[in-house]
Amino acid sequence: MRDNLRIFGFAAIVCITCSFLLSVAALGLKERQQINIALDKQRNILLAVGIPDNPDDFLTAEEVANRYEQHLKGIVIDGEGNAVEGKTPLDLDPKEDTDELAVYLFEEGGSIQGYVVPIIGKGLWSTLYGYLALEPDCDTVLGITYYKHGETPGLGAEISKAWFQDNFKGKKVLGPDGDIKSIRVIKGKVDQVITDEAEKPYVVDGISGATITSKGVTAMLLKWLNEYDPFFAKKRQVYKENTQ
Amino acid sequence: MSQAATTSPAAAPPKKPPLQLLSKKEKKILKDPLWDDNPITLQVLGICSALAVTVQANVAMVMSLAVIFVLCLSNVAISAIRTWIPDQIRIIVYMAVIASLVIMVDQFLKAYLFEYSKTLSIFVGLIITNCILMGRAEAFASKNEIWPSFLDGLGNAAGYAAILMAVGVLREIFGSGSLFGFTVVPELLYDKGYVNNGLMVLPPGAFIIVGLLIWVQRSISGYAEEN
Numbered sequence: 001m002r003d004n005l006r007i008f009g010f011a012a013i014v015c016i017t018c019s020f021l022l023s024v025a026a027l028g029l030k031e032r033q034q035i036n037i038a039l040d041k042q043r044n045i046l047l048a049v050g051i052p053d054n055p056d057d058f059l060t061a062e063e064v065a066n067r068y069e070q071h072l073k074g075i076v077i078d079g080e081g082n083a084v085e086g087k088t089p090l091d092l093d094p095k096e097d098t099d100e101l102a103v104y105l106f107e108e109g110g111s112i113q114g115y116v117v118p119i120i121g122k123g124l125w126s127t128l129y130g131y132l133a134l135e136p137d138c139d140t141v142l143g144i145t146y147y148k149h150g151e152t153p154g155l156g157a158e159i160s161k162a163w164f165q166d167n168f169k170g171k172k173v174l175g176p177d178g179d180i181k182s183i184r185v186i187k188g189k190v191d192q193v194i195t196d197e198a199e200k201p202y203v204v205d206g207i208s209g210a211t212i213t214s215k216g217v218t219a220m221l222l223k224w225l226n227e228y229d230p231f232f233a234k235k236r237q238v239y240k241e242n243t244q
Numbered sequence: 245m246s247q248a249a250t251t252s253p254a255a256a257p258p259k260k261p262p263l264q265l266l267s268k269k270e271k272k273i274l275k276d277p278l279w280d281d282n283p284i285t286l287q288v289l290g291i292c293s294a295l296a297v298t299v300q301a302n303v304a305m306v307m308s309l310a311v312i313f314v315l316c317l318s319n320v321a322i323s324a325i326r327t328w329i330p331d332q333i334r335i336i337v338y339m340a341v342i343a344s345l346v347i348m349v350d351q352f353l354k355a356y357l358f359e360y361s362k363t364l365s366i367f368v369g370l371i372i373t374n375c376i377l378m379g380r381a382e383a384f385a386s387k388n389e390i391w392p393s394f395l396d397g398l399g400n401a402a403g404y405a406a407i408l409m410a411v412g413v414l415r416e417i418f419g420s421g422s423l424f425g426f427t428v429v430p431e432l433l434y435d436k437g438y439v440n441n442g443l444m445v446l447p448p449g450a451f452i453i454v455g456l457l458i459w460v461q462r463s464i465s466g467y468a469e470e471n
Contacts, residue, residue, distance in 0.1 A: 006330060010330055011333055011337075014340050021348070058359075150366065154446070
């Protein structure tokens with residue numbers, strides 16, 4: 001009995017000491033971590049619109065902040081696709097503002113060159129967080145990035161690699177009839193698997209060994225393109241009027 | 245082993261100077277895991293991370309530093325409380341100590357080396373299950389004084405780090421033509437038709453390199469598995 005008490009006592013002391021030390025570390029480092037996370041989001045929004053040109057070039061924290069400031073503007077839209085005045089994506093509370101969505105406008109040379117929207121969806125082990133950027137026609141993909149996930153390194157985690165993300169550039173999200181067709185991640189390489197030329201703008205190379213992550217990517221693209229469709233439809237209209 | 249036994253008495257000074265940083269026994273604790281008893285090439289522990297995080301030398305280095313830090317401190321902590329640890333729950337106590345240290349490293353990386361923490365992803369967390377740590381805690385730190393335990397941790401972690409770095413450097417040179425991110429294979433070679441070896445970037449490439457390292461080491465040391 002005495003022995004058991006000693007064991008429980010010792011276990012309790014170890015647990016309390018460890019949790020105390022961890023709490024101190026977590027709290028002390030929290031602020032810096034949050035700065036890093038915010039910076040990483042900005043970095044990935046920039047990557048989605050193709051800044052820097054070569055995704056392997058690494059921008060310093062200062063460069064990221066500068067270019068973000070220069071080129072991107074976050075707005076909030078409501079369920080009909082209209083901008084909500086006086087709100088930025090930072091004000092969005094995912095629990096309360098369920099019918100409002102964040103959009104980042106990509107500006108260059110005084111005109112809008114693209115729209116970046118956050119995309120979230122399930123992979124195999126984890127939730128995938130990324131950004132999808134469309135060109136002003138709201139049809140052509142400008143870029144895609146994934147910045148947070150817990151997929152298997154070498155397999156599902158390849159979604160955050162440049163080779164996978166490069167696949168998406170220039171692909172189309174609208175079918176010939178103007179409806180959302182979205183983009184599918186297929187099994188194998190597009191050039192070897194897909195024979196129909198008309199289908200090629202809507203498919204990208206898959207990741208071998210990561211079928212479920214690939215399916216997750218396909219599903220989340222379709223989901224978020226639909227969610228944002230009221231907004232994109234409006235922008236498409238404007239784009240058509242301007243180009244005609 | 246035989247070589248070390250014949251040369252060391254001759255090399256050792258006849259009279260020990262009064263002040264020495266490490267005693268002979270301590271030196272042995274520190275040096276053995278570097279070569280004769282290397283955790284990766286001899287004990288074949290910690291292979292998982294040796295395969296996973298050695299695509300680039302700098303990532304391997306961050307991982308090595310993390311393991312050195314955790315192993316030294318976990319050995320010290322476990323040695324410090326070794327007389328109080330109840331035998332029945334010793335493994336879970338080791339685990340708690342190691343896990344706490346690893347989480348601290350992970351938090352630190354997220355705060356100060358964010359890009360590395362993304363590249364290393366789950367492998368920092370997996371230091372917890374790295375057999376080297378548990379192995380040294382059970383085999384050494386739980387039975388020895390704090391100072392030798394620290395040296396044992398340092399030696400084993402350094403032995404692990406040495407192999408990790410060797411694999412990382414070789415993989416980066418042959419797989420990406422660079423070293424610590426700087427291009428080292430001259431353009432001229434690429435112009436002549438040299439191509440980076442794609443296998444080296446993948447985990448099987450690390451397997452082959454670790455295998456080669458084990459082969460080289462065993463043929464030098466003359467070590468053979470007993471039947």
